[in-house]
Amino acid sequence: MNKVVANAQEAIQGIEDNMTLMLGGFGLCGIPENCIAAMVEANIKGLTCISNNAGVDDFGLGLLLQKRQIRKMISSYVGENDEFERQMLSGELEVDLIPQGSLAERCRAGGAGIPAFFTPAGYGTEVGEGKEVRYFNGKPHILEHALTADFAIVKAWKGDRLGNLIYKGTARNFNPMMAMAGKITIAEVEELVEPGELDPNYIHTPGVFVQRIFQGAKYEKRIEQRTVRPKE
């Protein structure tokens, strides 16, 4: 078994116009930068992107937005991107904003074979409008459906040829759930290693969820809000 592809260009083969993608990351932390760059280059259009955020104007998903390659975003927070806000307010971009926990659980459910679940988040708000309500323990909950995608694209720290993945720090975020929910899951990693080099006890994403893996050519790993304290 060998899931290794040569590079990002090869990894995104089969992603076509109007497909639905999941992209891991929180802000710019843990995003699949190499695959995003390859999709900008390939000029794939009409995409529906499921991702917690939409990048910033000149990095992350913001690069796909700039070239109008995204038709619809499914996210929880999009505050850092002026071009996004402009496209949304003008109606060029369709946006489905959903609570962050519901987004994470909907991806997890999609990958875990659970079609829908009830959650209290969003009851009594716009998010709950038109959704089935049921009371459990006297509290109202709304029905949320699982999410899946044609392709899920995730970023890990280390991975092996079998697709086993380990994330680093808070770059883990949405990547493990999205890896589960793609019909085809692409993992880009900072370091690709041989089977046996990763301790099985510390695998975050079991290789069964991953179909393609490659080592990214380069990682900028841009910091969105650099906050420091002076050295004492």
Place this chain on the structure above:
Amino acid sequence: MGLSGLRYPEWSRSQPFIPNYERMLDKKGIAKRIAQELQDGWYVNLGIGIPTLIANYVPDGVSVEFQSENGILGMGPFPFDGEEDADLINAGKQTITAMKGACIFDSATSFAMIRGRHIQLTVLGAMEVSDNGDIANWKIPGRMVKGMGGAMDLVASAENIIVAMMHTNKRGKSKLLRQCTLPLTGVNCVKKIVTNLAVLDVVEGGFRLLERAPGVSVEEIQAATEGRLIIEGEIPEMQLD
């Protein structure tokens, strides 16, 4: 005798409240007052803005763990200059450090902690709060749409929610309302509010005034509060030091 039953005529409540900036609390003061609510052993989620400052004022002898919903328990202070790590951020996308004994997890696990009520306190900011505990903080139709992030999950599930905010908006209009005018984040969920003027809790019938900011009068708080305000007995000043 207390001041219960004190009512201002309608016109006065529709007038902008002109605060006296000399006497009201600043953001740090609000954070300091909320820090007094922390109890030893609690797991606490702090929202973006004023709530983030609370971590600086944890009382002596109280040990709490801070959760950031992007996936860390045991969040530490900002890193020293030059030691920042792109792979270690909080929910505000700021670079952070991890305390000894911290742990990192995925977003589904993070919200399992939140939804499953394993986090004892949530502190977040708001644009509006109504006197039945509704909160609005994610959207101004046609003008500002940033999204709710984790706020809807947090307010729907937390046992204990404190709102940290200014009492009035930049135009002097009350943010403590009879009814929210902006799209809601959650219903009947806010338990306590700490503003630059007062500490209040949400009870049957409205906002109950608990404490005044040093030097601020009950009348000033009344004038800055559009929602129903319950005033019982003498209202003490906050003790901040």
